[in-house]
Amino acid sequence: MLTRAKSNDLIAPKFLPQYAQEAVPRYTSYPPATGFRDDLTEEDWARWMKNSCAAPKVSLYLHIPFCKSMCWYCGCNTTIPNRRDRIERYLKALHQELQDRAAELPADHVVEHVHFGGGSPDMLTPQEARSLLLAIHQHLNLSTNAEIAFELDPRGVTQELADALVEGGCNRVSLGVQDISPDVQKLIHRVQPLSQVEAAIDILRTAGISAVNLDIMYGLPAQTIERVQETAKAVADLNADRVAVFGYAHVPWFKKHQKAIPEDQLPGPEARFAQMLAAASTLTQSGYSAIGFDHFARPDDAMSQAVKEGRLRRNFQGFTDDDYDILLGLGASAISETAQGYAQNQPDPARYGEAIRERGSAMCRGLERTPKDRAIAARIETLMCRDEIELAELSKAERAALAPFAREGLIEVFDDRLYVTKAGRPYTRNIAARLDPRFAETEGRHSRAV
Secondary structure, three states, X not given: OOOOXXXXXXXXXXXXXXXXXXXXXXXOOOOOHHHOEOOOOHHXXXXXXXXXXXXXXXXXXXXXXXXXXXXXXXXXXXXXXXXXXXXXXXXXXXXXHHHHHHHHOOOOOEEEEEEEEEOOXXXXXXXXXXXXXXXXXXXXXXXXXXXXXXXXXXXXXXXHHHHHHHHOOOOXXXXXXXXXXXXXXXXXXXXXXXXXXXXXXXXXXXXXXXXXXXXXXXXXXXXXXXXXXXXXXXHHHOOOOEEEEEEOOOOOOOOHHHHHOOHHHOOOHHXXXXXXXXXXXHHHHOOOEEEOOOEEEOOOOHHHHHHHOOOOEEEOOEEEOOOOOEEEEEOOOOEEEOOOEEEEEOOOHHHXXXXXXXXXXXXXXXXXXXXXXXXXHHHHHHHHHHOEXXXXXXXXXXXXXXXXXXXXXXXEEEOOEEEXXXXXXXXXXXXXXXXXXXXXXXXXXXXXXX
């Protein structure tokens, strides 16, 4: 079924509606979170910790589920607090969970990455940020060269907050830009002039945080190819170390606030695809290296080095150079990962706090992986991070399922390996789904491929 193609890597990506509009998992985990069950127990987690490898590398994720206002495109687990004491109660629970989970880790663990996500971690006051960072230093074995990263809203960056983050060891930030057009910003309820983004970056870099990631989006209302190109050029001119390019997922039946998005101004599937290519082309022409299908990095960035050395991985934050053994997720909706499986916390912030106070744990669902699950996970991660896989690993049924991709020039075979071509890279998630025996396209459960 598969034959060696001729120079397929030179073929530009093309819009294929049967794949671009297919709902497929993002494969930030395997099995995907949609398959998690509610029968996971604390005893399961304790057993996983007991059976951890020696001196495990730990990655820590802390979720701050609050924002000052709701961006209408948002798909994150966040809420708008009407009282400050809601945040204070949440942080008290988060401190308790941090202390308890840290005590369960093997004594010889080493934390090499810390990531604060949301919501907007800039909802923390400078003192609250200092307190959380101090607790991490107190309760965990933090590596001397650990990466400590914060996702921030440019509108919430202040000199006082930047100073507090630097004091606690923060050395990387990620800012949401999305689109620089005032028209688009009004339609998504996120007005932030480019000058405000520039000012935030200047504050952070002056404070001592040199590594800056920027996120942009395509598929937003009133977006055009020209506007996407202007945004991509702007973030390149801001000298971002990494750029993530995400497609807007319109799921108003799941995220009610998205009903405020004017559907008649959303670009159609083919226009979305063209916008994605425009962003990628602008960034690569500006000197960035493509990482996977939606990340870009400067050639000297650690992410680019991980690609060259075959160390790129994929987790709930997307593509990463984080070589962890244990991913410890703290806070509402956060997911923890070990070789044995996944455990997710209660997603509602108030119920999360109640669970921590009443029973000392907010874990509510998850999945123990079988040896077969782990093998499939490794294959999919290899495909997504290296654009290749051993041909011998494919079953007869999988080869048959992949045959249409070969006919379209999206994959090719050379020296007993299957390669994703340049034309196929936008459809990597579709290709990965053919290696997933659990996959079944289900409306509303997964985002569109492009």
